[in-house]
Amino acid sequence: MFDLQTLDKYKPIDDKMYQVMDKDGKVIIKNWKTGLSEDDLVQAYKDLLFERTADQMAISYQRQGRMFTYPPNLGQEAIHIASGKVIKAEDWLVPAFRELGAWLAKGVSLWEIFLYFKGHEDGSKFLNAARMLPVSVPIASQLLHAVGLAYAMKYKGEEAAVFGYVGDGGTSEGDFHEALNFAAVWDVPVVFVVQNNQFAISVPLKMQTRSKNLALKGLAYDVDSVLVDGNDFLAMHDVLAFAREHVLKKKRPFLIEARTYRRGAHTTSDDPTKYRSKEEEEHWAELDPAARLQSYLVSKKLWDPKDEEALIAGYKKFIDSEFDKAEAYPDYKLEDVFGFMYQEMPVELKRQMNNYQNFMNLEGAQK
Amino acid sequence: MRYMFKFPDIGEGLEEGKIIQWYVENGQSISSGDPLVKMETDKVVTDIPSPKTGVIVQRFGNVGDTIHVGSALVEIEMEGIAGAEAIAEARTEIPAAHKEVVEEKGFGVVGTIEVAGDGAYLPSSGEGLGAAPMPTAAPAPIPHTPSDSLPSSVKVLATPVARAIAKELGIQIQQVKGSGPAGRITRKDIEQYHSSKAYLSTAPSTPASPQTEQAERLTIKPLSMIRKTIARNMIRSKQNAAHMSVMDEVEVSALVEGRARLNQSLQEKGIKLSYLPFVVKAVAMALKNHPDLNAELDLEGDRVIYKNYYNIGIAVDTEDGLVVPVIRDADKKSLLRIATELAEISVKARERKLTTADMKDGSFTITSFGSIGGYFAVPVINYPQVGILGVGKLTQKPVVAGNEIKIGNLLPISMSVDHRMVDGGEVGRFLNEVLAYLQDPLLLMVNLGGEN
Numbered sequence: 001m002f003d004l005q006t007l008d009k010y011k012p013i014d015d016k017m018y019q020v021m022d023k024d025g026k027v028i029i030k031n032w033k034t035g036l037s038e039d040d041l042v043q044a045y046k047d048l049l050f051e052r053t054a055d056q057m058a059i060s061y062q063r064q065g066r067m068f069t070y071p072p073n074l075g076q077e078a079i080h081i082a083s084g085k086v087i088k089a090e091d092w093l094v095p096a097f098r099e100l101g102a103w104l105a106k107g108v109s110l111w112e113i114f115l116y117f118k119g120h121e122d123g124s125k126f127l128n129a130a131r132m133l134p135v136s137v138p139i140a141s142q143l144l145h146a147v148g149l150a151y152a153m154k155y156k157g158e159e160a161a162v163f164g165y166v167g168d169g170g171t172s173e174g175d176f177h178e179a180l181n182f183a184a185v186w187d188v189p190v191v192f193v194v195q196n197n198q199f200a201i202s203v204p205l206k207m208q209t210r211s212k213n214l215a216l217k218g219l220a221y222d223v224d225s226v227l228v229d230g231n232d233f234l235a236m237h238d239v240l241a242f243a244r245e246h247v248l249k250k251k252r253p254f255l256i257e258a259r260t261y262r263r264g265a266h267t268t269s270d271d272p273t274k275y276r277s278k279e280e281e282e283h284w285a286e287l288d289p290a291a292r293l294q295s296y297l298v299s300k301k302l303w304d305p306k307d308e309e310a311l312i313a314g315y316k317k318f319i320d321s322e323f324d325k326a327e328a329y330p331d332y333k334l335e336d337v338f339g340f341m342y343q344e345m346p347v348e349l350k351r352q353m354n355n356y357q358n359f360m361n362l363e364g365a366q367k
Numbered sequence: 368m369r370y371m372f373k374f375p376d377i378g379e380g381l382e383e384g385k386i387i388q389w390y391v392e393n394g395q396s397i398s399s400g401d402p403l404v405k406m407e408t409d410k411v412v413t414d415i416p417s418p419k420t421g422v423i424v425q426r427f428g429n430v431g432d433t434i435h436v437g438s439a440l441v442e443i444e445m446e447g448i449a450g451a452e453a454i455a456e457a458r459t460e461i462p463a464a465h466k467e468v469v470e471e472k473g474f475g476v477v478g479t480i481e482v483a484g485d486g487a488y489l490p491s492s493g494e495g496l497g498a499a500p501m502p503t504a505a506p507a508p509i510p511h512t513p514s515d516s517l518p519s520s521v522k523v524l525a526t527p528v529a530r531a532i533a534k535e536l537g538i539q540i541q542q543v544k545g546s547g548p549a550g551r552i553t554r555k556d557i558e559q560y561h562s563s564k565a566y567l568s569t570a571p572s573t574p575a576s577p578q579t580e581q582a583e584r585l586t587i588k589p590l591s592m593i594r595k596t597i598a599r600n601m602i603r604s605k606q607n608a609a610h611m612s613v614m615d616e617v618e619v620s621a622l623v624e625g626r627a628r629l630n631q632s633l634q635e636k637g638i639k640l641s642y643l644p645f646v647v648k649a650v651a652m653a654l655k656n657h658p659d660l661n662a663e664l665d666l667e668g669d670r671v672i673y674k675n676y677y678n679i680g681i682a683v684d685t686e687d688g689l690v691v692p693v694i695r696d697a698d699k700k701s702l703l704r705i706a707t708e709l710a711e712i713s714v715k716a717r718e719r720k721l722t723t724a725d726m727k728d729g730s731f732t733i734t735s736f737g738s739i740g741g742y743f744a745v746p747v748i749n750y751p752q753v754g755i756l757g758v759g760k761l762t763q764k765p766v767v768a769g770n771e772i773k774i775g776n777l778l779p780i781s782m783s784v785d786h787r788m789v790d791g792g793e794v795g796r797f798l799n800e801v802l803a804y805l806q807d808p809l810l811l812m813v814n815l816g817g818e819n
Contacts, residue, residue, distance in 0.1 A: 060400050064418040065375020269378045271411040273723045320399070 001033055002238035010226050012215035017227045017259060020234040023287050025295025027234070034234060035241055040085065042302050044233060045293050048081045049308065051101035052290060053315045054110055055264075058117065061323055062268045067117045073100045075231070075263030078289035079195055081105070082236035083163060086244055090160040092153075093132040094146040096139070098195065098262075099165050106132050110319060114326035122329065140170035143179035143192065150188035154251070161247050162190045169200025171217060172208045180221040180255070189247035191240070192218070192255040195230065197262035202275040218255035230258030231289040234296065261287070370419050370443045372403075376436045378410035383435045385592055386428050387412065387719070391441070395423050403441055406434070407592055421445040433589050525552035532557045593688045604750035608785040612745045613794055616777045617802040618766055623776045625808050633703075642778070643681075643735050644705040646758055648811055649804035651677040651697035654731060657797040660754045661730045664788045671788070680729030680749055681709065683716040684739065690716050691749060693729040737761065737779070746783045753788045756801070757781040778805060 002018065010016045022028050034041070055074060061067045073080065076098060084105025087093055093106050103113065107129035116123025116135065124134035133149075136142035146164030153160055170176050171194060183190045194214050198205050211217060218225030224246065228239045236258060243254045261284035265272050272281075297303035338345065338353040345353070374384060384406040391403055402414040404426075424442040428434050523541055525533075529552045533540040536557070543560045545552035590598075604610075622645060630639055654661040654677055663672040677698040680691040692712040694705055715721050732749040737760035746757040759779035766775030780802065784794050804811045 057400065060416045061418075063375075063377055063413060063415050065373070065377065066418060069379055265411075269410050271723070274727075277724050278722070316400075 001035060002242040007224065007226060007242070010228075012213055012219060012225050012227055012257075015212045015227070017213075017229055018235050018239060019229040019232050020238065021232055021292055021296055023292060025292045025297075025299060027296070034237070036085065036237060038300075038302055041297060041300075044081050044085060044237075045290075045297055045303060046311065047084065047101060047105065048077045048233070048290055048293060049312060050315050051077050051080060051104065053312050054104075054319050055100060057316065057319050057323070058114070059264075059268060061114070062117075066323075066327065067114065068119050069267050069269055070117050071098050071267045072262075072264030073098055075284065075288065076195055076197055076260045077101050078233040078236050078293065079193065079230045079258045079260060082233055082240050083193065085237055086240040087163055088160065088244075089130060090158070091131065091244070092146070092149045092160070092162040094142050094149065094162060094164040095133065095135055096142060096165045096167060096170065096195075097135045097137060098167070098197075102163075102165075103129070103132065108132065110322040111325035111329075114323050115329055118326060120326075120329065120332060122332070123326075140166050140173035140175035140179070142166070143170070144175055144182075146190050146192075147179045147183045147186070147188060150183065150190045150253075151186055154186070154188050159248060160189070161244050162188075163193060164190055165193050165195065167200065168194065168196040168198065168205050168208065168214060169203065170194070171214050172200065177217075177221075180218060180223055180253070183253035184221040184223050187251050188253060189251060190253040191243045191247055192223075192253065193240075194255065194257045196257050196259050198260075199262060199266070199272075199276070201266045201270065202272075204275075213257055213259075215255060215257040223253050223255050224250075225255040225257070227257045227259060230260030231287045231292065233289060233293045260289075263288070368445050369424065370421070370445050371439055372418060372441050372443060373437050374406070374415075374434045374440045377406075377413065377415070378408055381408050381410065381436055383433050384408040385433050386430050388430060389426060390414075391417075391423050391426065393423055393425060397421065397423060397443070415440070417441075417443065419443045419445050431591065523552060524549060526554065529554050529557050536561050591687060593690070597688050600750065601747055604748050608748050608750055609787045610745075610748060610783050611786040611791070611794070612781060612783045613791070613798060614743045614779065614781045615798060615802060616779045617805050618775045619761070619778045619805050620776045622778075622805055622808050623761075638703065638706065640702065640706050641709075641738075642761065643709055643733070643738075643758070644702045645805065645808060645811070646733060646735070646756070646801075647679050647681070647694060647697050647705050647709070648702055649801045650731060650733060650756055651679055652804060652811065653797055653800040655698060656800060657793060659789045659793055660784065660797055662753055662788065663751045664753070664785065666787070674730040676728075676730060678728050678730045680726075680732035680752075681712065682732060682734035682736075682749075683713050685716050685719075687719065690721060690726065691729060691732060692716055692721050692725045693727070695728075731755070733758065742779045743781045746781060748783050748785055750785075754782060754784045754794075754797075757783075780805075 006018070010018045020027055020029055020032060036044070051073060055072055055077075058067065058070050059072055062070045077100075080099050080101030080103075083093075083099065083102040087102065087106060093099075093102060095103060100113070104110065106126075108126050109128060112123045112126060114123070126132055126134075133142065133145060136145075143164045143166055146162045150162040153162070164179070166176060179190075180192065182188075183192070196205065196214050200208060213227050215225040215227040226239060229235050239256055243256060246252075247254050262272075263281065263284060294303060294305065298305065334356065335353060338349050338356075341349060377384075385408075387405040387407050389404050390401075391397055397403070397417045397420065399418055399420045400416050403417050404415050406413060406415055421443045424444050426441050427439045434440060523543075524545060524547075525540055525543075526547070530540060532554060533543070533552075538557060538561060540552060540557075543552050543556050544550075546556050547553045619642075622642070626640055626642065626645070633640065658673050659671075661674050661677060663674070665672055676696060679694045679697045681694060683690050683692060692715065694700070694708050694712075697705060700708075712721070712725065715725065729749065729752065731752055732755045734744075734746050734755060735758040736744055736746075737758050740760060742759045742762065744757050744759065746755045748755050757780070759781060761776060761778050763774055764777045765772050766777070767773075768775075780798065782794065782798060
């Protein structure tokens with residue numbers, strides 16, 4: 001469990017990282033207890049496997065030309081799954097773009113996510129997920145929205161938190177600093193989660209900052225901050241659960257640097273072999289979050305790896321069916337470009353729409 | 368039911384990709400998600416999985432072929448529908464109807480319209496060329512000169528009047544360089560081209576001259592990615608560096624003898640040392656005393672970037688072309704380790720398994736062309752490095768020792784350097800040190816230092 005005393009012990013200035021298990025899934029903190037039930041732990045691992053399977057299949061769909069550019073999640077799933085266990089229905093989830101498992105936990109359907117990456121804006125409707133913003137491609141801009149949402153909740157007297165996500169690259173943006181500053185000045189309940197996956201596309205962390213860690217950046221704004229092993233599900237869950245309570249009790253923001261590694265490409269248009277070494281990739285592969293959680297569960301006799309193959313086969317069928325749903329979704333009409341600009345269509349837009357329709361009737365019909 | 372799978376744009380704006388390897392045969396069953404083919408593109412080298420479950424009726428394209436985005440890759444008979452029939456058919460000739468599909472061009476979002484002018488072609492950066500000798504290549508523009516190698520089916524942008532005039536004058540419009548927006552060919556361009564009569568030397572000028580005649584006299588093949596990259600890098604080197612070369616030969620009887628002895632004792636380990644590890648080691652050791660040759664000149668930045676590591680690139684000849692994998696920290700490695708790594712990289716190079724990581728961050732290059740043939744040469748610098756050292760063919764020759772003529776073992780060394788960065792004196796001193804190490808390998812042992 002993570003509490004105020006623990007927070008005091010893991011000072012960012014000392015560059016100390018909160019970690020519950022070692023790379024073999026062995027708990028390294030004396031008398032440590034989890035806040036999760038055995039069922040929760042097993043479910044978390046299953047969720048992680050599901051995220052990983054869906055992620056791999058998404059890349060495959062993209063390579064088949066059935067989906068556009070997609071950002072893989074491999075290696076960062078512990079952060080997402082732990083978030084999913086902590087974030088409540090009344091909380092806001094403000095994503096960057098690489099938090100697949102957390103979105104699913106919030107209630108977003110996989111087919112909607114596929115639809116979004118197929119370029120259809122209806123994929124951001126999130127029919128079954130309340131209080132989640134759409135993906136934000138302009139880096140770090142979403143954190144200002146997170147602060148705004150928290151300010152609104154404070155104004156209305158709601159007892160809930162906002163979880164805003166950003167990458168290490170995002171901390172180099174002005175928006176990140178503005179968001180931290182306003183969150184602190186306004187005393188609002190935002191948990192900033194920095195997924196430090198070591199690279200802003202191809203730019204390594206050491207070329208982005210002189211700070212020895214990113215949690216330090218919170219201190220400048222008087223935001224309580226902690227550095228945590230983002231590949232350690234148990235540690236991530238401890239810290240996120242503490243952070244939620246903390247921001248609600250203290251009415252203050254909180255910052256988590258989750259140190260992790262993007263094991264895949266930045267997106268499907270990226271080739272990471274150009275900017276990082278095999279040795280580095282192998283080093284991080286040994287710290288893989290799935291393997292560590294699995295080892296922990298196996299040591300507690302809660303899991304048998306034999307069951308995984310059948311489980312994943314079932315997931316694959318389901319994921320395929322979700323993708324079919326996304327593919328069967330009707331295309332949006334180009335007329336929509338005209339339709340949603342104004343409540344009543346101005347003359348000029350009407351003229352343009354007529355031109356377009358005439359074109360489609362004549363030449364487009366031959367398509 | 369048949370499904371025609373077309374090569375998708377997998378990297379935001381790709382135009383084409385090259386087939387590296389097929390994973391499937393005609394007639395083979397496949398599940399959706401299984402890999403079909405490995406493709407090399409401007410952005411990534413990646414496997415393309417099958418979108419359908421079924422049987423491969425027909426693959427389109429062979430290894431090495433360039434496939435345009437939107438062109439057919441494979442035809443799949445989808446599961447459950449006349450599967451057996453598909454297999455039977457797949458083993459016979461391609462039906463004519465399918466050939467038509469292959470020839471279909473210019474559909475898909477990206478399309479295949481070629482632009483005619485240099486300026487209108489936006490080259491990709493050096494990204495994604497997995498097998499490029501110099502992955503740090505700056506985005507040098509690809510010279511895109513229309514030539515008679517362009518097939519007449521290539522589409523160009525041109526005004527209607529320009530097309531009409533070109534037809535009238537019997538000019539192949541693909542040959543003309545456009546000066547209009549996006550390289551559009553205008554009437555003026557056609558007229559200029561006609562008056563320059565440039566077309567007379569490059570292409571048949573009259574429509575009466577049939578294409579087939581030309582086809583017999585010439586074989587036209589598309590440029591491979593790797594050849595393109597080599598060409599670009601060579602031009603970049605020659606245009607930017609002030610090449611200067613120096614040659615010398617060194618008497619290496621001691622090395623010949625020493626190597627033979629070493630190989631005898633290494634025999635049981637199954638290792639055979641060539642001369643190259645000695646050269647690599649000698650160069651790495653000498654570079655430590657001559658930092659200017661292990662550096663990079665940044666003229667725009669008014670500075671010199673010295674490399675505090677000694678990563679020696681080794682030019683390896685492969686069927687596809689030259690690649691330059693790197694022996695990292697050669698100064699710290701034993702001869703044995705260098706020999707092992709050399710063996711590994713040359714196997715990897717020949718099997719096309721080198722990754723960008725294997726080839727980046729070289730600080731100096733060695734080319735041992737003598738293993739194939741040639742005594743002296745003028746090597747081209749692996750820009751932006753400062754120097755390259757070439758090793759020619761070890762040859763027995765008469766040498767004067769004392770007042771006698773003896774049979775000597777002579778190793779010819781050729782070196783090119785960037786004179787902008789170093790002068791002849793420094794190169795001479797460097798070369799003397801390298802030659803001294805090769806002449807007396809014991810000297811190499813004395814200065815070996817470092818770890819394993």
